[in-house]
Amino acid sequence: MVTMQAMVLDALRTPLAMRERPVPAPGPGEILISVTACGVCRTDLHVVDGELPHPKLPLVPGHEVVGRVAAIGAGVSEFALRERVGVPWLGATCGSCPYCRADTENLCDVPVFTGYTRDGGYATHTVADARYCFPLGEHGDDAEIAPWLCAGLIGWRSYRMAGAAQTLGLYGFGAAAHILAQMACWQGRRVFAFTRTGDTAAQDFARSLGAVWAGASDQAPPEPLDAAIIFAAVGALVPAALKAVKKGGRVVCGGIHMSDIPSFPYSLLWEERHVMSVANLTRADAREFLELAPKAGVECEVTRYPLACANEALTDMRESRLQGAAVLIP
Numbered sequence: 001m002v003t004m005q006a007m008v009l010d011a012l013r014t015p016l017a018m019r020e021r022p023v024p025a026p027g028p029g030e031i032l033i034s035v036t037a038c039g040v041c042r043t044d045l046h047v048v049d050g051e052l053p054h055p056k057l058p059l060v061p062g063h064e065v066v067g068r069v070a071a072i073g074a075g076v077s078e079f080a081l082r083e084r085v086g087v088p089w090l091g092a093t094c095g096s097c098p099y100c101r102a103d104t105e106n107l108c109d110v111p112v113f114t115g116y117t118r119d120g121g122y123a124t125h126t127v128a129d130a131r132y133c134f135p136l137g138e139h140g141d142d143a144e145i146a147p148w149l150c151a152g153l154i155g156w157r158s159y160r161m162a163g164a165a166q167t168l169g170l171y172g173f174g175a176a177a178h179i180l181a182q183m184a185c186w187q188g189r190r191v192f193a194f195t196r197t198g199d200t201a202a203q204d205f206a207r208s209l210g211a212v213w214a215g216a217s218d219q220a221p222p223e224p225l226d227a228a229i230i231f232a233a234v235g236a237l238v239p240a241a242l243k244a245v246k247k248g249g250r251v252v253c254g255g256i257h258m259s260d261i262p263s264f265p266y267s268l269l270w271e272e273r274h275v276m277s278v279a280n281l282t283r284a285d286a287r288e289f290l291e292l293a294p295k296a297g298v299e300c301e302v303t304r305y306p307l308a309c310a311n312e313a314l315t316d317m318r319e320s321r322l323q324g325a326a327v328l329i330p
């Protein structure tokens, strides 16, 4: 029997355990992927910590998967053996609900999510629905591309929702913001980075990636912003960002989970300011981002961990000890 290794979550709020399993065979429409890198996303923390409802258990987390096609299921024609592919958070959609039919498959009524409701990439192998995987070409390092598959894609959807903002605030300067800052600067936008109070390392990091200003999230930016995107899971940032945007400005919440938003005076929302969330991604978002990111010369700062050290990677993320993104290498 050919076996694979996986880091498995057996029960919520417990450490992942390394397990040996038979390598699965891809079913119709699926591909088997030999994983070469898998990014660690904040959403993985929310899953492990039980902050998202009804995860598959036991579960292999991980939805920023880069690997090589190792076997092809019946009916798959879009990928070749050994081709480099990426697997994102959106694992499958139904194609027939009102949201799918309205080109908003990110809001599908019965979605499948990689590393949440189906097994993901904290493993040497994983199986994915080929229709939701993306060819990655041969340019770039696997570990440095892995964070594109969620931090990049969902950051990009958030950015599009923020509109044509010339002055853009990014609250929480982790994996998503460090990619998006590079894209936004490349497009001539002016980026203002907000971090935890006193996190001068993150502020220096933001400036090194092109931010025109970096400061603490309770500080006012030096000029009013057209829009702000909140990547940190902190509800108190919503009124803070509303305060920072000008009339008609948008505040986009890019995370899947956030602490409660404190009450705030209506005057912060008045004058046609908007607050909205961004959920998941569509394949169209992904194709657009994956085409533009290489042109923008996006480079990810990554910290590599052996697959067996997934728990350490999660802890480092929980304690904000990371600059950029954590990536597991099987």
Ligand SMILES: [Zn+2]
Pocket (backbone or CB within 6 Å): 093, 094, 095, 096, 097, 098, 099, 100, 105, 107, 108, 109, 110
């Ligand atoms: Zn649907």
Ligand SMILES: [Zn+2]
Pocket (backbone or CB within 6 Å): 041, 042, 043, 044, 063, 089, 150, 151
């Ligand atoms: Zn993610």
